[in-house]
Amino acid sequence: MSLQESARNLIRELNESAPYLSYAARFASFKGFRYDKKHIAACSSDALSHAGFYSTATKNNPTSAKCPFCTLELTFAENDDPWELHKAARPNCDYVVIGRPDDTTLSLRTIVSLALRCATVAKYEKMFMMFKVCEEYNPRIHSTAIRAQATAEAISLRDSTMLLTADHRLKTFDYTVRGFRKPTPSILKRLSKAGWCSAATNCSHLSVKCPFCFSAVTFSETDDFWEEHKRISPDCDFVKLDKPNEADWTADEGLMLAVRISVMNQYKTKQKILDQLEDDEEVEKLTEQLSRMMAKPRFLRRRCSV
Ligand SMILES: [Zn+2]
Ligand SMILES: [Zn+2]
Numbered sequence: 402m403s404l405q406e407s408a409r410n411l412i413r414e415l416n417e418s419a420p421y422l423s424y425a426a427r428f429a430s431f432k433g434f435r436y437d438k439k440h441i442a443a444c445s446s447d448a449l450s451h452a453g454f455y456s457t458a459t460k461n462n463p464t465s466a467k468c469p470f471c472t473l474e475l476t477f478a479e480n481d482d483p484w485e486l487h488k489a490a491r492p493n494c495d496y497v498v499i500g501r502p503d504d505t506t507l508s509l510r511t512i513v514s515l516a517l518r519c520a521t522v523a524k525y526e527k528m529f530m531m532f533k534v535c536e537e538y539n540p541r542i543h544s545t546a547i548r549a550q551a552t553a554e555a556i557s558l559r560d561s562t563m564l565l566t567a568d569h570r571l572k573t574f575d576y577t578v579r580g581f582r583k584p585t586p587s588i589l590k591r592l593s594k595a596g597w598c599s600a601a602t603n604c605s606h607l608s609v610k611c612p613f614c615f616s617a618v619t620f621s622e623t624d625d626f627w628e629e630h631k632r633i634s635p636d637c638d639f640v641k642l643d644k645p646n647e648a649d650w651t652a653d654e655g656l657m658l659a660v661r662i663s664v665m666n667q668y669k670t671k672q673k674i675l676d677q678l679e680d681d682e683e684v685e686k687l688t689e690q691l692s693r694m695m696a697k698p699r700f701l702r703r704r705c706s707v
Contacts, residue, residue, distance in 0.1 A: 408678055408687055411671045412516075418664075419519035421455040421469040423694045424502075430456040435463050436479050444481045451697045452483035453496040469519050470496040472526070493641075502696040509688045512695060513675060514636075517664060521638075525660045531555055532656070561666055562659040564612035566647055570598040582606070588622055594646075595626035596639040612662050613639040615672070 421427050431437070431446030434456065444464075446456075454466035457474060467474040468487060471494035475486060488497050495518045499511060534543055534551035563569045570593035574584075584592075584607065597609035600617055610617040611630065614637030620626060631640050638661045644650055650658070678684045 404674070404677055405687065407674045411668075411674055412687075412691065414671075415513065415516035415520065415668075418523060418667075419469070419516045420523060422516050422519045424450055424697050425694070427453070427455040427469075431458075431466075432456075434458075436477075439479065442479045444477045444479055444483060447697070449477065449483045451501050452487050453494070453501075454483055454487070468494060468496065469522055470494050470515065472522055502692065506689060506692045507695060509675065509678065509684060509691065512688075512691045515695070517668065521657070521661050521664045524664055525657050528554065528558055528656060528660055529653075558659060558663055562662045564598050565655070565659050565662055567593045567645075570596070570612070573598040574601075575599070584622060592620070592626050595630050596637070596645065597626060597630070611637060611639065613637050613658065613665065615665060615669070 416422055421430070427450040428446060431449060434446040434449075436442035436444050437446050449456075449466050453468045453470060454475075455469060457465045457467045459465065462476055464478075465474060465476045466483070468491070471491045473487065473491045473494065475490070477483060477486075484501060487494065491497055495515055499507065499515070531551040531554045534547055535555055538548050538551075564573070567590075571589055574589045574592070592607075592609060596611050596613060598612060600608045600610040607620040607622065608617070609620065609626075611634065614634045616630070616634040616637065618629065618633060620629065627645055630637065634640055638658060639645075642650070642654055642658065644654070647655070678687070
């Protein structure tokens with residue numbers, strides 16, 4: 402398989418696990434949107450999609466919409482400006498931070514990072530439902546098949562996210578095999594608490610990596626491991642949460658971090674394709690194509706139903 406084919410496969414897979422990543426997918430979700438029928442309404446399906454929202458309309462709440470990058474869900478009024486509301490409510494949302502993509506070409510890394518965010522949120526919402534089924538199982542409402550699926554998904558998430566806790570990260574620092582001088586227990590504890598697990602090589606015994614952001618670094622014993630994590634990778638989810646002590650996490654925060662590790666692991670090998678692509682001249686074409694997918698089209702065709 403050529404590099405371009407691998408890259409296209411990667412994008413297709415990201416798109417599948419990151420629904421509503423593209424403008425078109427979000428726009429399509431607003432079929433027959435109430436405010437589109439009023440031509441002067443500021444809050445059109447186009448404005449909503451461009452501001453990052455997809456429709457979560459129900460019979461009782463026909464103008465609700467949600468951001469697939471930060472889970473912000475609002476009920477919109479006719480003259481609301483969706484972009485201004487998004488910015489005000491969630492200034493740190495990944496989509497808000499890049500600004501509404503228009504004709505500007507986003508970098509491949511930006512697009513993949515948005516896709517990973519979208520995939521993380523989608524998986525979080527799925528797992529949230531699954532845990533709910535596990536906790537509130539009621540044979541009159543849930544089928545046994547759903548319960549079995551929920552249990553299987555919960556176990557699989559637990560198994561793929563062992564490095565979520567500092568204790569498990571601490572266990573990765575196994576120096577018996579390599580014959581290194583073992584760092585003191587307090588150093589290893591500080592490392593694992595700061596989010597790092599071992600990536601020790603033959604050259605360095607304090608080589609570490611972060612399971613949440615895949616940053617890798619080699620420390621010296623006197624470094625401040627948490628401050629360095631913040632400096633090297635300010636966008637890491639573990640760093641952004643800013644609660645190195647697990648006891649401080651809410652259940653939602655813990656689930657979101659667990660899901661993040663699982664999504665990052667899923668794309669670990671594929672990240673290598675991206676690294677290779679950076680040196681490839683075909684990358685421009687691919688990036689342009691992807692940027693178009695993310696941006697609002699220059700000529701927007703209103704649907705017949707409007
Ligand atoms: Zn958002
Ligand atoms: Zn990190």
